[in-house]
Every structure is written in C-alpha cells, then in structure tokens.
Amino acid sequence: MAKLEFNFGLNETESTQPTEALSGYNFELELAATRLFPRKPIDRKATVPNAGSVNGLMQLVERDGTETSLVYGAEATTPTLYSWTGGDTSTAFTNVRTTTMASASMLRDTYWSLDDHLIITDLRKLTPLLNWNGTSASRHKTNLGGGVTTANTAITESPSGTYTVLSAAHGLVPGDLAFVVGAVPDALNGEHEVTNVPSAGAWVYTDTDSIGNSSTHGTTEKDVDLYAKYSIVHNNRLWLFNITTIEGGVKTENPHMVLASLFEDSESFDTVNRNGIATGNAAFFTLTPDLKEINGVALFNKQLIISTHDGALHRLSGLDAADYQFTTYYAGSAAVSEEATVNIGNDVIYMLRGGGIDLLGATDTSGDVRADDVSRWIPTTTKDLTESTAVYDQQNQKVFFFLPDKILVLFKDILATGGGSPWTVYETDLTDSDGSIFDTKGVRYMFRPTTTDQTIYFGDSDGNIYDLNGTGVGDNGSNIVVSRKTPLLDTTRQTILLGNIQYRRLGEFSCSLIFDWSSEYNTTQCDITLKGPSSTQTEVAYYNDAAYYENPATSNTRTDYYNEGFTFTGKVSKQNFSPAGRSDGYFMTYYSESTVQFQIDNINLPGAEF
Amino acid sequence: MTFLESINRMLRLATVMQWDDDDITSFSQTQHGATISLARQAIQHVTNDLIADRFLFPEKADSTITTADGTQKYTLASDFVRFEDKNNFFFQTDSGIPNSQFLSEYPGYEAALKKQVPKYASTTGTPQWYYFTDDQEIGIYPVPGSVLVYRYDYQKDVMPENESDSLPVQSEQMAYAYVDMATRIFSFLFTQQPIEGFEKDVIYLRAKAALMALNVKEPPSNRYGYSYNG
Numbered sequence: 001m002a003k004l005e006f007n008f009g010l011n012e013t014e015s016t017q018p019t020e021a022l023s024g025y026n027f028e029l030e031l032a033a034t035r036l037f038p039r040k041p042i043d044r045k046a047t048v049p050n051a052g053s054v055n056g057l058m059q060l061v062e063r064d065g066t067e068t069s070l071v072y073g074a075e076a077t078t079p080t081l082y083s084w085t086g087g088d089t090s091t092a093f094t095n096v097r098t099t100t101m102a103s104a105s106m107l108r109d110t111y112w113s114l115d116d117h118l119i120i121t122d123l124r125k126l127t128p129l130l131n132w133n134g135t136s137a138s139r140h141k142t143n144l145g146g147g148v149t150t151a152n153t154a155i156t157e158s159p160s161g162t163y164t165v166l167s168a169a170h171g172l173v174p175g176d177l178a179f180v181v182g183a184v185p186d187a188l189n190g191e192h193e194v195t196n197v198p199s200a201g202a203w204v205y206t207d208t209d210s211i212g213n214s215s216t217h218g219t220t221e222k223d224v225d226l227y228a229k230y231s232i233v234h235n236n237r238l239w240l241f242n243i244t245t246i247e248g249g250v251k252t253e254n255p256h257m258v259l260a261s262l263f264e265d266s267e268s269f270d271t272v273n274r275n276g277i278a279t280g281n282a283a284f285f286t287l288t289p290d291l292k293e294i295n296g297v298a299l300f301n302k303q304l305i306i307s308t309h310d311g312a313l314h315r316l317s318g319l320d321a322a323d324y325q326f327t328t329y330y331a332g333s334a335a336v337s338e339e340a341t342v343n344i345g346n347d348v349i350y351m352l353r354g355g356g357i358d359l360l361g362a363t364d365t366s367g368d369v370r371a372d373d374v375s376r377w378i379p380t381t382t383k384d385l386t387e388s389t390a391v392y393d394q395q396n397q398k399v400f401f402f403l404p405d406k407i408l409v410l411f412k413d414i415l416a417t418g419g420g421s422p423w424t425v426y427e428t429d430l431t432d433s434d435g436s437i438f439d440t441k442g443v444r445y446m447f448r449p450t451t452t453d454q455t456i457y458f459g460d461s462d463g464n465i466y467d468l469n470g471t472g473v474g475d476n477g478s479n480i481v482v483s484r485k486t487p488l489l490d491t492t493r494q495t496i497l498l499g500n501i502q503y504r505r506l507g508e509f510s511c512s513l514i515f516d517w518s519s520e521y522n523t524t525q526c527d528i529t530l531k532g533p534s535s536t537q538t539e540v541a542y543y544n545d546a547a548y549y550e551n552p553a554t555s556n557t558r559t560d561y562y563n564e565g566f567t568f569t570g571k572v573s574k575q576n577f578s579p580a581g582r583s584d585g586y587f588m589t590y591y592s593e594s595t596v597q598f599q600i601d602n603i604n605l606p607g608a609e610f
Numbered sequence: 611m612t613f614l615e616s617i618n619r620m621l622r623l624a625t626v627m628q629w630d631d632d633d634i635t636s637f638s639q640t641q642h643g644a645t646i647s648l649a650r651q652a653i654q655h656v657t658n659d660l661i662a663d664r665f666l667f668p669e670k671a672d673s674t675i676t677t678a679d680g681t682q683k684y685t686l687a688s689d690f691v692r693f694e695d696k697n698n699f700f701f702q703t704d705s706g707i708p709n710s711q712f713l714s715e716y717p718g719y720e721a722a723l724k725k726q727v728p729k730y731a732s733t734t735g736t737p738q739w740y741y742f743t744d745d746q747e748i749g750i751y752p753v754p755g756s757v758l759v760y761r762y763d764y765q766k767d768v769m770p771e772n773e774s775d776s777l778p779v780q781s782e783q784m785a786y787a788y789v790d791m792a793t794r795i796f797s798f799l800f801t802q803q804p805i806e807g808f809e810k811d812v813i814y815l816r817a818k819a820a821l822m823a824l825n826v827k828e829p830p831s832n833r834y835g836y837s838y839n840g
Contacts, residue, residue: 495802496644498626526641531630574629580643 002608004486004588005034006600008420009411012380016487017420018610020377022587024484025406025425031397031413036590036600038482039409039426042437043470046088047463048073049095050080054459056107057444060134062116068134069449070096070118072107072442073463079103081130081137084465086449097137100175102126106441110231112238112266119266123338125227125244139177141191143268143283144224146247155180155188155214162195163188163211164204167220172203176225182218187211189218191267226269228259229338230297234304234316237283238266241306242294245271255293256308258286260321278321289314289326295334296341300348300360307335307350313363333363342390344399344412349374349390351401355382357410374410377421381408391443395454396469400426402458404439407468426468429478432460474595485589488518491607498578499605501528505571507596508532513577513603518585526577530598533569572601611777611785613770616792617649623793624649624800637773645800652796656788657769657778665822666778668765670694674703675762677754682731683747689766700740700760713740713760716751720744723751784824790817 004018009029011020019034021027028039048054052075059069071084071093081097106123109132119140120130131140154166165180172178176194183189192205203220229242238261243254262268263281270283278284288294288308296307304316306326313333318324333352335341340351348360357375375382389402401408407426414422430437443458448467456468466476474480491497501513509532514525588605592598611619618634621627626645627634637646660666673687700713716723716739723730723741735752743749768778777785794814798805808814 493802496648496800498645498800500629524640524643526643527639528641529632575631575641576626576628577641578626578644579640580647582644 002489002605002610004489004603004605004608004610006036006484006602007034008414009377009423010381010425011377011421011423011487013377018486018489018608020421020487021424022485022487024482024589025427026480026482027424027484029411029414029422029424031411031417034602036482036484038480038594038597039424040468041470041472041480041595041597042428042430042475043467043472044088044476045086045457045465045467046084046092047465048080048082048084048459049090049093050075050078051463052076052079052103053461054440054442054463054465055105056081056109056120056442057446057457057459057465058107058109058118058120058132059444059446059449060109060111060116060118060132061447062134063113066134067447067449068132069446070107070109070120070132070137071459071465072101072105074103074105074441075463076103079105081107084449086451096132097130100128100139108230110233110238112233114264115266119231119238121228121231121240123229125229125242128225128227129240139175139193141177141267142223142226143191143262144226144245144271145179146222146224148248149181149219149221151219152180152183152214152217154217155183157210157212161209162204162206163192164198164202165220166202166217168201170201170203170220170222172197172220172222177223178203178205179221179223180218181221182216183214184216184218185211185214188214191223224271226259229255230294232297232299232304233266234299235319236264237261239297239304240269241297243271256288256291258288258294258306260284260286260324263320275318275321275324280320280322282321284321284324286324286326289328292334295336295338296350298341298343298348298350298360300343305341305348305360307333307341309336310334310353313350313360315364329363333358336385337387337389339389340387340401342392342399344392345394346412349392349399349410351382351385351388351390353386355379355385357382357401357408374415374422375408378408378423381425389440389443391445391456393445393454393456393469400443400456400468402438402440402443405436407438427481428475429481430460430466430475432462432464434461437464437466477595479593479595481591481593483589483591485587488585488587489605489608489610490585491583492609493607494582494584495607496578496582497605497607498576499603500574500576501530501603502572502574502601503530504599504601505531505533505573506569506598507594509592509594509596509598511590511592511594511598513579514589514591515579515581516587516589517581517583518587519583520581522581524580526579528575528577530575530600531573532596533571611782611789612773613650613653613775613777614773616653616770616777616785616789617646619786619789620649620652620793620796621645623789624796626800645796648799649792649796652792652799653777653789654769655795656792659791660778660821661768665825666768668692669768669778670763671766672761672763674759675700675748677737677750677756677758677760679755679757680734680753682753683743683745683749685747686762687764687766691765691767694763694765698762700762703759703761713737713750715739716741720749727751779821779825781824784821787817787821787824791821 007019016022050073052073055074056072061067069084071082073080079101082093085092105127109118118132129140150167152167172194194203196204225246227244228240232239240259243257245252259269262283275284275286290311292308292311295309298305311334313329314326335350356373397412399410409424411422437460440458510529512525516523668691675684702711720741730751733752734755737750739751741749
C-alpha cells in the first residue's frame, strides 16, 4: 500500500516528490515530521488606540532583563509612538511620543547595550533618529552641529530640571536638537532636545535637576537633523546606513552613505571625515563602492554586509577608521526591496531581482551559482517578485518573507538537512482596509510583552497587532484554508481507488480529497468528515490513577476504561474513501477550511507507485 | 430493508466502510462515491437476476390519469411495466359521465384508429377508448372535453432506484441473503475479476439458495433420499 506522507514542502519544479507538494498553502512543516497539519492560528493581540497603521514594532530588553515594547501607530493626523504591555485595552498603551513623528514613517530599532537603549531609524527617512531608554522616547543625539550659533543671554532653571535658554532668533521648534556651548556651569552645556519654544527668543530643555542658572551663558547651535534607513551595532560602533540630513533647512540625500559612530559612543557622528582620513576610534563616514543606494544591511559571521540597489553585496573589512573598507561580491548579487535581507543565524538570506532568494554563505564561497538559490523549489511563486519584508523566527527556525497577499516560509532546519523542499506558503482570509493583513509595514521577532516567549508580531494598516504563532481558534476566528497538491501519482492498474486516511481525533472538521485524473478531463472529490474526540466523555485517567486497577464491583464508579470504543483527544483513527473515476494516474489535492488544528498521519493510496 | 440500508450493509461486508466510517445517508455522498455507485449496480444486478429466474415479479400497483379539456395524450406512472389485467382498461373513479365509466383499448390499436377516424387526435367527445401512442403514452379517443379521473391497475417495476425504496423481498432475513448475493457481485466488479465464472461462484450460489429457502413456509430438507432407522 502506497502511504502518502508529508515530510517536505512546496516544490513547483518537475522533480516534485510525493512527499512534497506541487502547490498549496497553509500546511506546516517540521523537521523529521511526516504528518500533514495546518500552520498555527493568527491571533489578534491588540489594536493601537489611534487605529493608525502599525508601521513599526520595537522592543528593548535591557541587560537586567527589563523589557519594554513599542508600537508605532502611524495615524494620518497624529502619528503616535506607544509603549505597549501586550494587552488589548486602552491602558495597555501609553503615548510616549508624537513630536517629530511622520505618518508615513516605518520605524525600526537597534539595541545599544552600552547605554541600554534603542536607536530608532525610519525606512522612509521622515522621522529623525530617536532613542528609547525604557521610559521615554527622545531625539537620539548625534553630535552633529549645524554650524550656525546664536548667543545666549541667560539660562535659568525653573522648575528644577527644566532649563529656559534665552537666545535671540534661535530658529528652533519643539523636537529639535540644539547644542549649548560655552556656558557656565559646564553641566549646562551639551546636546539637548527642545521641549518647548515659549517665544522666538527662548527655548526650553530638560536635564538633571539642580544644575542651576548660568553665570556665563554661551551659545545655542541647532543640530543637523539626521535620518537613517538602517542601523546596526558592529565592532563597538553604531553604524547608520542610507542617510539624509537637514541642515539649515536644506535637505541632503545620501542614500549611498554609511556613518560609523565614535568607538563605543552611539551619540557621536562625523559627516566630514571619511575612513582613512579619520583614524583609530574616531567617527567617520564612508560611501558604498558602487555609489548606489543602500537597500539592505545584515551581520553574518562577524561581518557586516550591505546591499546596494541594482548593485551588489559588499562586505566590510578592516579594524578601525583608518582601514575600514567595503569589498564587493559579484555584480548583480544585490538584494531587492528594503527589508529582504536578513540574518538567519548561520547565514544571511536575501531576495534577488526576479525573485531568487539566495544565501550569502554560498555566494561568498562560490559566487553566482544555482546552489545558493534556496528558492529553486518555488520558481513560480517567486517569479518577478520585487518587494518583500523578511524576518527570522529563531525559536521556530523559520524565515518569513512577507508579500502583499501571502508569506513565503522557509524552514531552515529542513533546508539544512535536505531531502526535499523546505518551503510553504501562508495565506489568510483576514483583511484590513488595504487588503491582506500580510501586506504589513511592521513586523518583528520579539518577546511577547511581559513573557519570555518569542514570536513574530506584525501589524496591519488598521492598527491591529497579530501574533503569527497564535494559540487561538483559527485566524482570529476565521477558518484556516489548507491546500496541498501531490505531484502526478502513477498507478499500477486502472481500478477503483479504495484508500484510507489516518488521522488523530483533535476536533471534527470536513476535508476534501480532490482527484484530477490524468487521462480524463475530469476531477472528482471525496468529502470526508474527520471526527473529533467524544464531546460527552472526558479523557480517561488511563494508567496513572486508581481508575484502571480499582475493583469495578466495589469502589470504581468509572466505567470509561472498559467502554468499548471510547475516544480521547489524539486517538488514531481511520476512514476509507473511494473517489469516482479511475485512471493510470492522478494529482490528489487535500483541501480543508477549518479552525481545527488537525493532524493527518498519512493517506494510503493503493496502487499508486511511489 | 431500504436500498440505502442495503448499500450500507454491503459496503460494511466488503470492508469498504470500516474504522471510523459512518453509514452513508445519501447516495450523493462523495466519500465513497465510486463504491456507492458500484454497490447500487450490484443490487440492481441481483434484482435482474432474480426477475430473470422468476423469483421476483413485478408488483401490483394502481394509479390515475386526470384528463384535461382538449388534451389527447397522458403519461403513465414512471414505474409502469404492464397492465395488471390481460384485458386492461381504465375506469372512472367518480363516475362523472355514466357512459364513460370504462376505457377499453381500441381494437386494432392506434393504427386502426388512424384509418377509421382520421381526425381522432382532435375530435372531442365522451371518452370511450384508449390506445398506446408511438411515444409510449396513453391516447384517449374521443379527446376529453372535461376533467375526468381514470384509475388503472398495473404492474410496477421492482428495481430499487431511490434511497428509500425497499428491496423487493418480504423479510429482513431475505434482505440479508439478497445483500450477500449483491456483495459477491460487488466484489467481482470491484476487484475486476473475470465475470464469466461468476455463475459458478459458490458464495453467490449459497446466498441465492438461502434466499430461495427463506421464501417457503418450511426450509427444504438439507438431505436427499430416505432415512432409515435401524
């Protein structure tokens, strides 16, 4: 008897094995597992108070384990950065910042361990660099002065910790960064975020209490506004990529620029001295070798890798500001999209033009070879893809490529062990006002707030936050549609097919086995109701209490063990089926729409040759 | 035992349905689509076999036709095989028109009527005769001019067609033997064994013998010849 099992995933080539799927979606894979089972449900966890598009999910886990989560509700009129405790109530969200936030921004975070805070960048470069320290969100200091100074006439502290700087025509607005230089006491000097502008001649900032009033007042200098698409911490520096600056009202785009902070100081940058001129631990800037826009950044094997748009991958080498430089991989190795490059623990994976998905490790050792294309099993699905957001689920060893209407899912462990396709596809009936919820602008692998479980959270354009590894009923109550089609299965004889489906009793639901006969222009299907555990009988205490050994004639009132045919959750069951039609071969598609987390062990197809 | 119940029994006997399989509740269920179709054919095969052996006969039934003003032709019951009486006739149930209580078959059938009354298909009047038309309907001459109800007795087909039809045997035991016969045919069809050896199949013949035995008041002796004492 030919037993059909489900070890591997989607294989759209002509070499599909019976253990793979020619097409389909929403079936899950697991290393060394042979069963057919659906992906986990998608739980809606919360909705941001302003119901704006979730354009960013961030999380700070401090050295002592304290965890805070941020959600960016990019509502059109009042885009707001919230801290979030994980609940679905208004009290679970706290507004932490609205100043200088742009509604189209897509915020991403990087952890700077030395000061226990997050640095927040914007893929759209509309919101300047921000900083989250666990309690407040502020402008991230950059030590980049604008060069235009105005003299201060006084700095007064009132109330304690609030400092008003009198400086004529300072030109500042709330949310700006400004330097105070030359004031006495010295503690008044430094880079401050403007919290209030009472008049054209005064501005206010907050700092530590009781510094006191100035005796020498110094000058005010407005900062350069710094925007970056990407950030990463590498070799004790904060690196920023794809830069925009606004200085004196003049916006300068430098999409090919990389800024490296001062060694072990994330708040000091230099846009004047480039690598080689700057030396040692100094901050510096550098440009991409091909001078093209940076569209991806990742760390792999202690190496910093960047991708340039329509350019190539480049690897950073060197030890300090004097000799840092980028080395280029082969032309055409570049990634597409803004977030399709991701570190997957043992490698970097990225999407190429045309939809190919490559591994940097193979590219590094072999160059432009087919072997590095991990999407070679799914050429149809990935053909002509140009946009994707990739995220790595370390706990479940999966890589997700979010597309506008689906997610491509790569099972890293199956890829590593080989034997068949490591791919599946997730689809969902859940939609927001823009279409599928998978068309997300904010996705992150993070801890479920206040827990130690890690998962993938993502948001939709209506402010909803979802857990991709949910535990609820279906996709927020909706059915999960599972489809899985076999390759062409040849049969030894043209007889009526009498097969059986072996499953576990986890919940009653209906499925269909659809047969597409090879020599008939016809499909037929078997609709089968797979049973659940008994609804009237609780699970039997089988071997672990007195129920089994007690004397039924005296003390044992439980009869369930001896009941003939009792059922319990997970019991192995079988049902036969016989589809109308016969042929010398067929494609068989499993199809179901259900909220049940079912398990089908195998499908026996007598006569099929495999 | 209904046709549906017989199919369930057959599919169980043939182990097509086992384990968690529930009984089918409709012939249109697709889980066992191919085997349901085959099982229905097997029941019908047995029915034909038993009719051919003159073990089964068409059953007596009656029905009516209701005339309408100006309508010449009427259809008979869908399970009509033949009229019950040799000299068959229709009779009016309410005697609405005293001189049209019976319709006899026109002597010489429709062919004669065509010659003798060229406008027989449109001439209205008090119905007196019926005849079979070329399309297997009943024509009435003269064509009725009003609503009349005529009853007729006929022999109906015993071939099970619908899920709720009963097998044409008198007891459950007979039905079991009936299904045993059909199951054997099902097995031959399902496994594609050569059907030419089927008439010698021992299992089928034993089931058929059981059905025959159950049809008499007392089972026949299972031994032949005399019994001697001492």
